[in-house]
Amino acid sequence: ADVLLEVRDVVKHYPVRRGVVVQRTVGSVQAVDGVSLALRRGRTLGLVGESGSGKSTLARLLVGVEKPTAGQILLEGTDVTRMDRTARRALRQKVQMIFQDPYTSLNPRMSVGEIVGEAFELHPASAPAGSRQAAVQELLELVGLDPDHVHRYPHQFSGGQRQRIGIARALAVRPSVLVCDEPVSALDVSVQGQVINLLRRLQRELGLSYLFIAHDLAVVRHIAHEVSVMYLGRVVETGPRAGVYGSPRHPYTRALMSAVPLPDPTLRGRRDEIVLEGDVPSPSSPPSGCRFHTRCWWAGRQTADGSVPAPCRGEDPRLTGDGDHLSACHFPVAGPTGAGGAADGLR
Ligand code: SF4
Ligand code: MG
Numbered sequence: 001a002d003v004l005l006e007v008r009d010v011v012k013h014y015p016v017r018r019g020v021v022v023q024r025t026v027g028s029v030q031a032v033d034g035v036s037l038a039l040r041r042g043r044t045l046g047l048v049g050e051s052g053s054g055k056s057t058l059a060r061l062l063v064g065v066e067k068p069t070a071g072q073i074l075l076e077g078t079d080v081t082r083m084d085r086t087a088r089r090a091l092r093q094k095v096q097m098i099f100q101d102p103y104t105s106l107n108p109r110m111s112v113g114e115i116v117g118e119a120f121e122l123h124p125a126s127a128p129a130g131s132r133q134a135a136v137q138e139l140l141e142l143v144g145l146d147p148d149h150v151h152r153y154p155h156q157f158s159g160g161q162r163q164r165i166g167i168a169r170a171l172a173v174r175p176s177v178l179v180c181d182e183p184v185s186a187l188d189v190s191v192q193g194q195v196i197n198l199l200r201r202l203q204r205e206l207g208l209s210y211l212f213i214a215h216d217l218a219v220v221r222h223i224a225h226e227v228s229v230m231y232l233g234r235v236v237e238t239g240p241r242a243g244v245y246g247s248p249r250h251p252y253t254r255a256l257m258s259a260v261p262l263p264d265p266t267l268r269g270r271r272d273e274i275v276l277e278g279d280v281p282s283p284s285s286p287p288s289g290c291r292f293h294t295r296c297w298w299a300g301r302q303t304a305d306g307s308v309p310a311p312c313r314g315e316d317p318r319l320t321g322d323g324d325h326l327s328a329c330h331f332p333v334a335g336p337t338g339a340g341g342a343a344d345g346l347r
Contacts (some may be wrong), residue, residue, distance in 0.1 A: 004209050005039040005062070005095065010071035012057050014114050016284055029284045031057040032068075033233035037211075038261075039177065042203065044210040046224030048217055048256065052280040053230040055213045059181045062211065064092045075177075094169035100182035102162035106154040112140070112165055113150035119172035126173045139168040144198060160191035164198065171202070181213045196222050212303050217253075218260045222243060229253045232291045233283055239325030247336050251298035251328035252276075257337065289313045290330065302331050 012032040017023040032054040033090060039045050047055050060066045064080065072079045075091050099105040101193065106115055116136045120127045127135040137147035145157075154162055163183060170178055180199070184192040200223060202208060202319040214220045220227060221241070228238040229252065237250040248254050255274040276295050281287055287294045293312040301304040311317075311330045319326040 002041050003038045004041045004076060006072075006074040007035060007037040007058070007062070008072040008074065010035050010058070010061060010073065011069045012054075012061060013069045019333075029282075030233050030286060031283055032061070033286075034071075035230070035233070035235055037228055037235070037238075038072050039209050039211055040174075040226075041209055043225045044203065044212050044223050046217075046220030046227040047211060047230060048211045048215070048220055048227060049230035050215060050280050052232070052283065054233040054283070055230050056181055058230075059097065059179045059211070059213055062111060062177075062179050063095050064088060078117075093126075093173045094175050095177040095179060096173065096175040098163075098166050098170050098178055098180045098183045101186050102159060102166050103154075103186070105166055105323065106162060108154050111151050111153055112136075112157075114144075114174055115165060116140070116169050117155075118318055119169055122153050123144045123173040135172070136168075140165075140172065143168045143204070159187050160194055163187065163195050167198065167202070175208070177209045177211065177214070179211045182215065183212070184219060185215065192219065193222075199223060217245070217256050221260075229256065232280060232286050234291060234328065235319065236292065236329070237327040238319065239321070239323075243325040244270045245337070247334075249321065249325070249332035249334070250292075251296050251333060252292050253327075254333055254337075255297065258315075289315055290317050290328075292329075298329075298331065298333060 010032055011034055013028040013030050015025045016027040016029060017256040018026045035058060037045060047058070049055050061068050068081055073081050075094060078091070080088055080091050102341045112135050113133065117132050117137055120132050120135070136150055137153050140147045140150060145161060145164050145168070154165065157165065195220070199210065203210065212220060212223055224241050226239065227241055227244040228235050229250065230236065231252050237244060237248065237253045244253065248257055255276050258274040262307060274297050278295055281294055290296070293299055293308050296308070296312065299308045299312045302309045309330070315330065317330050319328045321327055
């Protein structure tokens, strides 16, 4: 499949200012620090990482509410960061966002018809003025809601239904890309599957591309074709789903994998639990060398005395590998996730 949206070496730094009367810049938060991604037409790229990894910042850059400090964001080959406002607005229509919390992202004082129809006011070309009511009803039907409920208000719907309203609103302007920022994290597990299935059906029927953001690997597994794992503003592993889940190479990916509940209870106990010590370090002063070295469970196993090897402390690992499965680690973990490996039971 061809590349629809491409992120090239994107950096987003926020200045850190101090001072009551005179504000001085004393440093910067490196929220996203040299990330490259390629989203292909009709496919889903899963983006996984703990909070503070930079994935939500990346989402905001992709939908254009923030501008990158450096790097390029190419939509169908055109760099959106270098376009004038009008052209950028037209392009931005093609990249819509679905938010984590369907409770707070819908205006409680607007009816569903007004919420979904509002998109037509911002982008009038997406539905002719006389046909907007019908267009809204068509969208509600498309996402599995009753078109007769167009006059109801958000509080009259369940959490899963509200997320469907959010999806209908995003689809109103006929996007080609949906950036889904933790779209099911706030929903009950039973409802999560329904929303995932809806997104999959819409992808098939409308040829949509998704950037699907999540904090764990469990949900992404059911929807992503490719997976990228982020840690402290960087992609540490990326590749096709089968490779990343079947034989994760980065110790951080293996740790995230070990936190995923096993679908098959007979596999429990055959898996090493990897518990990551401590919190994600501050992105305003990331660790030297490999950013993961302060929490890496694998590094100490590379030396006789259990100390962190010099390259891990001193050299920033690049993304390398064979084919399209890449990882940024000086000592990539080998082998499948089964047979006593760190993350067996997933395929
Ligand atoms: Fe761990 Fe070293 Fe690999 Fe970083 S480079 S993930 S510290 S083993
Ligand atoms: Mg977030």
